[in-house]
Amino acid sequence: QKEVEQNSGPLSVPEGAIASLNCTYSDRGSQSFFWYRQYSGKSPELIMFIYSNGDKEDGRFTAQLNKASQYVSLLIRDSQPSDSATYLCAVNKGNYGQNFVFGPGTRLSVLP
Amino acid sequence: GAGVSQSPRYKVAKRGQDVALRCDPISGHVSLFWYQQALGQGPEFLTYFQNEAQLDKSGLPSDRFFAERPEGSVSTLKIQRTQQEDSAVYLCASSFGADNQPQHFGDGTRLSIL
Numbered sequence: 001q002k003e004v005e006q007n008s009g010p011l012s013v014p015e016g017a018i019a020s021l022n023c024t025y026s027d028r029g030s031q032s033f034f035w036y037r038q039y040s041g042k043s044p045e046l047i048m049f050i051y052s053n054g055d056k057e058d059g060r061f062t063a064q065l066n067k068a069s070q071y072v073s074l075l076i077r078d079s080q081p082s083d084s085a086t087y088l089c090a091v092n093k094g095n096y097g098q099n100f101v102f103g104p105g106t107r108l109s110v111l112p
Numbered sequence: 113g114a115g116v117s118q119s120p121r122y123k124v125a126k127r128g129q130d131v132a133l134r135c136d137p138i139s140g141h142v143s144l145f146w147y148q149q150a151l152g153q154g155p156e157f158l159t160y161f162q163n164e165a166q167l168d169k170s171g172l173p174s175d176r177f178f179a180e181r182p183e184g185s186v187s188t189l190k191i192q193r194t195q196q197e198d199s200a201v202y203l204c205a206s207s208f209g210a211d212n213q214p215q216h217f218g219d220g221t222r223l224s225i226l
Binding site: 004031032034036042043044045046049051088090092098099101102103104105 | 145147151152154155156157160168203213214215216217218219220
């Protein structure tokens with residue numbers, strides 16, 4: 001079992017719809033969770049981070065964390081063609097220091 | 113600088129040559145990370161510095177890989193006797209603090225070994 005798992009996609013949604021991206025992780029001691037967006041040929045760009053169970057909203061983006069289920073998701077409302085990218089889930093396994101593990105990423109395609 | 117700066121952006125080397133990749137983190141960022149990203153995969157952790165101390169090098173794939181950050185700012189990732197499987201994008205990231213801080217990435221160096 002990989003430490004951080006994501007569906008590779010592609011996930012296709014029509015413009016204006018809600019895109020739902022999911023991520024599961026294996027280490028129950030994981031402390032913090034990050035979503036990055038990566039356009040083809042570009043570096044990962046931080047979208048959101050979440051530390052506590054529940055929802056965290058920032059503009060069109062909502063991160064959801066359920067530590068009991070070891071599950072974190074990213075919702076993108078009113079999806080735009082410019083949201084088409086690969087979305088990487090990253091999990092920091094340690095409370096001290098940095099031990100980031102990235103998932104393989106989910107490719108999102110927003111169709112005009 | 114405003115962001116993490118990496119150089120060169122592209123590097124082509126012949127198998128067996130040594131290469132050095134440079135990372136200049138965001139000013140004031142304590143933590144610095146190196147990742148290797150293969151095509152279609154997520155970044156894979158290589159090594160982590162807190163200031164000048166290399167606290168974790170568990171991700172370095174072999175003893176041909178070496179990283180340093182002697183003054184706690186700029187870091188260099190060196191790969192000796194390169195092999196074709198070393199071809200990848202090498203990403204550098206930095207974060208402000210030591211614990212649970214978001215990491216900010218540079219544009220990466222795309223390394224091709226012929």
